[in-house]
Amino acid sequence: MEAALSSVVGIEGKTVLDATNLYGGTKPPAGFASNAEYVRSVTGGPTAKTFNANFASLFDRVPDARVWPSNLWSGDDQAKDVVERLSLDAGYEAIRLGQLTAASIQEGLAGVLFGIAQSGLGEFVYRMAPPEQL
Numbered sequence: 001m002e003a004a005l006s007s008v009v010g011i012e013g014k015t016v017l018d019a020t021n022l023y024g025g026t027k028p029p030a031g032f033a034s035n036a037e038y039v040r041s042v043t044g045g046p047t048a049k050t051f052n053a054n055f056a057s058l059f060d061r062v063p064d065a066r067v068w069p070s071n072l073w074s075g076d077d078q079a080k081d082v083v084e085r086l087s088l089d090a091g092y093e094a095i096r097l098g099q100l101t102a103a104s105i106q107e108g109l110a111g112v113l114f115g116i117a118q119s120g121l122g123e124f125v126y127r128m129a130p131p132e133q134l
Contacts, residue, residue, distance in 0.1 A: 001028070001035050011043050015082045018103070019051040021110035028104070036075065036103035048075025048083045049103035053113060054092070055123035062091040062125065067134065069125035070095045072109075074102035095128045 001020065018036040022028065032038040040047035050073035062069060071092035073083045076099070087094035097106055117123055127134065 001038060005039065005042050011045070013045040014043060015046045015048075015079050016040070016043050017051065017079070017083065017086070018047060018049050020107070021052050022107040023110040023114065028107070033101070034103035034107050036100055036107070040076070040100060046076040046078035046082075047100055048073050048079035049100070049106050050075070050083050050087070050094075051090075053106065053109050054125050055113075055117070058123055058125055059090065065091070065125070067127060067129070068093045070128040072097055072106055072128070074098050074106050075100045093127075093129075 016039055018039045020035045022035065028035045029038045032041065034049065036047055036049040050071060053072045054069065069092055071083075071087040071090070071094050073087070073094055074097040075083065080096075084094045
């Protein structure tokens with residue numbers, strides 16, 4: 001994470017969407033609870049953890065879904081409009097988990113999602129909604 005982000009120029013103060021996950025024992029950079037919190041420390045701009053909890057290989061099939069799947073996100077209030085617009089453009093409903101401090105919980109979902117997929121379901125998308133919206 002640190003090496004990749006250090007090579008990017010021109011993102012200072014910009015809204016940044018972090019789509020990384022912690023998986024297989026990886027940890028965020030030292031001193032940070034999540035990769036997303038590290039990203040914000042480097043860029044200084046509004047930051048959101050998003051587009052990390054759906055299988056990217058299925059993105060092209062989302063428009064064929066009966067109902068829109070969810071796209072979990074956590075982050076700064078100032079990132080909300082960007083996350084919601086991009087989620088809608090991609091065919092997802094943005095579901096907020098909370099402020100950026102919730103990113104560490106969200107990053108930990110990768111192991112759960114891969115476990116579900118590897119236990120027989122295969123790659124999937126999910127929907128967080130009240131029953132009447134299913």
